[in-house]
Amino acid sequence: xxxxxxxxxxxAGKTSIARFMIPYFPRVLVLDxxxxxxxxxxxxxxxxxxxxxxxxxxxxxxxxxxxFRTNVExxxxxxxxxxxxxxxxxxxxxxxxxxxxPDTLIIVEEAxxxxxxxxxxxxxxxxxxxGRHYGICATGIARADTEMNKIMRINSTMVFCxxxxxxxxxxxxxxKEREEAITKLALYDxxxxxPPKPGTHYMTYPDSGDILQAxxxxxxxxxxxxxxx
Numbered sequence: 394x395x396x397x398x399x400x401x402x403x404x405a406g407k408t409s410i411a412r413f414m415i416p417y418f419p420r421v422l423v424l425d426x427x428x429x430x431x432x433x434x435x436x437x438x439x440x441x442x443x444x445x446x447x448x449x450x451x452x453x454x455x456x457x458x459x460x461f462r463t464n465v466e467x468x469x470x471x472x473x474x475x476x477x478x479x480x481x482x483x484x485x486x487x488x489x490x491x492x493x494x495p496d497t498l499i500i501v502e503e504a505x506x507x508x509x510x511x512x513x514x515x516x517x518x519x520x521x522x523x524g525r526h527y528g529i530c531a532t533g534i535a536r537a538d539t540e541m542n543k544i545m546r547i548n549s550t551m552v553f554c555x556x557x558x559x560x561x562x563x564x565x566x567x568x569k570e571r572e573e574a575i576t577k578l579a580l581y582d583x584x585x586x587x588p589p590k591p592g593t594h595y596m597t598y599p600d601s602g603d604i605l606q607a608x609x610x611x612x613x614x615x616x617x618x619x620x621x622x
Contacts, residue, residue: 396521397532398504398545401554407534410552411500414532418498419456422476424469426502430460442468446475453479454488469507470516473499477519480527495530504533508542521548 397414401407408429415421415434423430430436436458439445445461449472461472480497483489489496499520501507508517520531521544533545537553 396525396530396545396549397552398541398549399532399534399552399554400537400539400541402537405537405554407554408502410554411532411534414498414500414530415458418458418496418530420476420497421458421500422472422498423460423500424473424502425460425462426506428460428462429502430500434458434460436460438462441465442471446472449475449479453483470514473501473520474516477516477524477527477529480524480529484527489528491526493528495525495528497529499524499529499531501531501533503535504545505535505539505541508533508545510540510542513542513544517542518544521545 399407399410411423412430412434415436421436423436431438438460439448440462442463442465445459449457449459461469463469476497476499480489484491501517501520504517507514513521517531517533520529524531525548531549533541533549535541541551
């Protein structure tokens with residue numbers, strides 16, 4: 394599985410799609426800047442680096458799911474690197490194979506605040522360049538008008554979320570070619586209970602209800618795969 398970058402305007406459903414991915418991974422770390430994830434998502438909430446780092450280090454072979462909340466910028470990268478190095482070590486010692494399916498999901502909310510278009514912090518570079526070799530699926534979430542980092546873009550399946558209407562802000566972020574493609578959307582059925590297939594995806598809600606209602610009500614979401622990146 395490739396990494397993911399989920400782009401969209403505020404309220405378009407970026408976090409809802411990330412939540413949909415959580416149950417598929419035995420180990421989940423959410424860098425939860427806005428405190429949007431919690432127990433209802435099957436995540437334990439942790440504040441500060443010391444406790445969560447110790448718990449993860451003590452349970453490197455087990456399952457865990459955390460929403461990590463901190464006001465210390467350095468701690469975001471530190472906890473992500475800890476998980477990365479644990480996964481790397483498990484791979485190097487033969488405890489997991491490169492052919493094993495990904496077992497660790499790291500969700501980076503507001504990824505655009507960490508990464509500039511031409512430079513990634515070291516911890517994000519590790520995740521997006523090498524994480525897939527060690528069973529990590531890195532998922533960055535950002536606004537639609539974010540100029541996404543090239544390394545993240547070429548190593549990720551891009552998912553564009555939008556509400557029913559294409560607003561001016563999203564139109565600017567997409568560009569004319571993507572706007573035309575998004576108006577010719579095929580149907581993707583979330584009731585398949587699997588993430589979108591690799592490729593480039595554009596998504597929209599059905600005309601009524603949000604993504605969670607669509608899943609619960611067995612509605613389908615619109616998506617086009619392998620569109621121009």
